[in-house]
Amino acid sequence: MKERENKRRIAEKAHALGANLVRCCPVSRWAEYPMQDAAFWPQNIWPWAENVVVIGIPLFAPMMATTPSVVYQELYDTSNRVLDDMAYHLTNYIATSLGYRALYFPRDCYDGIEVLLDRPEAAFSHVLAAYYAGMGTIGDSHNLITREFGPRLRMVSILTDAPLAADDMLAEQLCVHCGKCRRECPSGCFAPGAAGGVYEMDKNACTRYHIQLKRAHHWPCGRCALVCPVGEDLAPYCGQPLVTEAGARHCGTYGS
Numbered sequence: 132m133k134e135r136e137n138k139r140r141i142a143e144k145a146h147a148l149g150a151n152l153v154r155c156c157p158v159s160r161w162a163e164y165p166m167q168d169a170a171f172w173p174q175n176i177w178p179w180a181e182n183v184v185v186i187g188i189p190l191f192a193p194m195m196a197t198t199p200s201v202v203y204q205e206l207y208d209t210s211n212r213v214l215d216d217m218a219y220h221l222t223n224y225i226a227t228s229l230g231y232r233a234l235y236f237p238r239d240c241y242d243g244i245e246v247l248l249d250r251p252e253a254a255f256s257h258v259l260a261a262y263y264a265g266m267g268t269i270g271d272s273h274n275l276i277t278r279e280f281g282p283r284l285r286m287v288s289i290l291t292d293a294p295l296a297a298d299d300m301l302a303e304q305l306c307v308h309c310g311k312c313r314r315e316c317p318s319g320c321f322a323p324g325a326a327g328g329v330y331e332m333d334k335n336a337c338t339r340y341h342i343q344l345k346r347a348h349h350w351p352c353g354r355c356a357l358v359c360p361v362g363e364d365l366a367p368y369c370g371q372p373l374v375t376e377a378g379a380r381h382c383g384t385y386g387s
């Protein structure tokens with residue numbers, strides 16, 4: 132009962148803070164379905180952590196469709212700032228109102244894109260946390276794919292020892308293996324995996340392209356997420372262009 136009540140209160144607070152998606156899972160899922168070196172598992176960083184709460188907010192497709200542009204750059208930066216704000220307030224609520232141990236793993240934990248050339252792994256993968264918490268599945272592009280927003284969302288994670296009712300992981304794979312992300316990647320990062328499924332990814336090629344974009348004062352890329360056909364967020368656009376070609380050029384030219 133306590134697990135359900137805690138989860139209800141945390142989800143209610145997260146939604147009140149503006150979260151669209153809220154899911155949780157026990158840290159034991161990192162060991163049950165290992166996909167990363169154990170040094171990255173939350174329980175091996177903070178041994179008191181029992182559960183992870185993941186919250187997600189959308190990136191708006193017509194703004195992404197201008198990529199690379201300052202319009203998308205501002206959207207990306209805003210989503211990170213909003214997520215960190217929400218995570219701060221939710222952590223504060225869990226710690227001071229509910230009385231449990233809690234912290235959040237900040238959204239983008241790196242000091243400049245260049246550092247990813249040496250260490251391409253994130254200190255904590257919000258994608259994996261969201262996958263373990265049943266928010267979506269991992270697509271061939273390595274992005275989290277959700278029913279609601281396809282891969283066009285950003286997430287942040289809160290770790291706590293609050294007892295929480297776990298969400299189930301999704302049984303059905305949401306990636307439809309259409310190959311669009313691979314074909315449309317401007318730096319050719321993806322190659323079909325030996326056993327099919329998730330692509331081999333040249334993360335350094337992606338980083339090098341981002342360094343180039345940053346020097347041109349408009350980044351990140353996000354094309355693999357933009358072109359993915361999965362996601363209810365695309366339904367209102369009825370397959371119509373999200374932006375005109377001239378409009379995308381305009382947003383890519385001015386302001387950067």
Ligand code: SF4
Pocket residue numbers: 315316317318319320336337338340352353354355356
């Ligand atoms: S972000 Fe851009 S460069 Fe990186 S994998 Fe996706 S499409 Fe390719």
Ligand code: SF4
Pocket residue numbers: 270271272273276305306307308309310311312313355358359360361
């Ligand atoms: S674009 Fe196609 S292959 Fe790539 S992640 Fe989306 S559904 Fe999967």
